[in-house]
Amino acid sequence: MAAVDSFSLLYREISRSCSFYFETLALIGALYTASKVVILLRDCCTLVRVHFLPRMIPSKKLRQRYGDWAVIYGATEPVAKAYAEELARHGISIIFVTQDHTSVRDTAASLSQSYGVETVVVLADFLLDQAASKPIKEAMRGKDIGFLVNCVDESLASPQSLIEMPEQGMLDLVNRNVAVATLMTRLVLPGMVERSRGAVVNISSGACCRPLPGRVTLTASTGYLDHFSRALHLEYGGKGIFIQSLIPFQIASSRQQPSSSSSSSSSSEGWFSPKPEVYAHHAISTLGVSNRTTGYWPHTLQYGLMRCIPEWMWVLRSRVFISSS
Known part of the structure; x- marks a missing residue:
């Protein structure tokens, strides 16, 4: 009986001394x-x-807010074509800068016929270094350039080990997605700064958020465009220029699949994988609202879920997938 009384007394004393810690926790x-x-x-x-x-x-019309002309680099990609069509729908004329005019010529003619806007196709061989900027400057001369859209090359999304990539192919990809995108921004920015208005939109991929197996060049290139946009916003955001980084996830009839380890080159349409036209319609509504966004609200939900997963867990999942494949 005494032992029971002693235990009860001891328990009360311990509870009294620990109550502060319980309340703190x-x-x-x-x-x-x-x-x-x-x-x-x-x-x-x-x-x-x-x-x-x-x-x-x-809101205020895009032409009045930013300018009458848009320069599109990477228009061979479905997302960039759809974004150009959305701009044309708002009455904005388009300058396409490309290394392969055959794939853009039909798009330019279609936009002119459908929306009554002017379109110009500039053939630029960026392997010629600074010489490639001359025809671009000529095309922009005397025009109110209000938009620049840079789009990452979707061929980067094809799973391939870094050591399996041909050296020249790797250099070309890095040149197109890093060097040329930077050069295009350098060519367009002076006019925007002079007019104190304009918008630079860099369309990369949600792959910049997490490392992906077999897509080293994709994560690196998209990461560069994303950080490049954020740095530009810091430097030129106070001068009337809106800089936006678009980081879409999977898009139908596109090879961008940052949230998947699938090796297929196309994806079916769905709620989380919209058509390029649907994505562009949503993305252009965020222009002037958010400097860094997925551009499509279901993709924003995906991005929120991805942020909840610790990177070590993401890397572990990727390694398990590689070892099982």
Whole structure:
């Protein structure tokens, strides 16, 4: 009986001495939960502000806000073509800069016929270094350039080990997606700074968010475009120029598959893999609203889920997939 009384007394004493620690832990848990709720509410508000309000509330026309002409680099990609069509739908004339005019000529003619805008196709061989900028400067001379759209090369999304890539092919890919995109921005920015208005849109991929097996060049190139956009915004955002980094995930009839390890070269249409036209229609509504976005609200949900996964867990999953394939 005495032992029981002693145990009860001991338990009361321990409980009394530990109550402070229990209350402290409970307070920490409550603060942590409250912080997560605040972050969730903030993300929900951002989702509505970026993807829904701009489509419900009419804003100033793009031509009046930024300019009459757009320069599109990488128009051989479905996403860039769809984005160019959306700009043409708003009455903006297009200058296509390409190394293969055969794939862009029909698009340019179609936009002129459908929307009554002017289109110019500039053939630029960027292997000639600075000489490639001369025809681009000639095409832009005397025009109110309000937009520059750089689009990453989708062939980067094809799974391939770095050591399996031909050296010249690797150099060409890096040149097109890093050097040329930077050069195009350098050519267009002076006029925008002079007029104190304009928009630079760099379309990369959600692959910049996490490392992916077999896609070293894709993650590196998209990562460069994403950070390049953020640095440009820091430098020129206060001069009336809007810089936007678009990081889409999977898009139908496109080879971009940053959230998948599949080796197929195309994807079927769905809610999370929209057609390029659908994606471009959503993405252009975020212009002037968000400097870094997926451009499509279901992709934003995917991005939010991806952020919840620790990188070590993501890397472990990728290694397991590689070892099992």
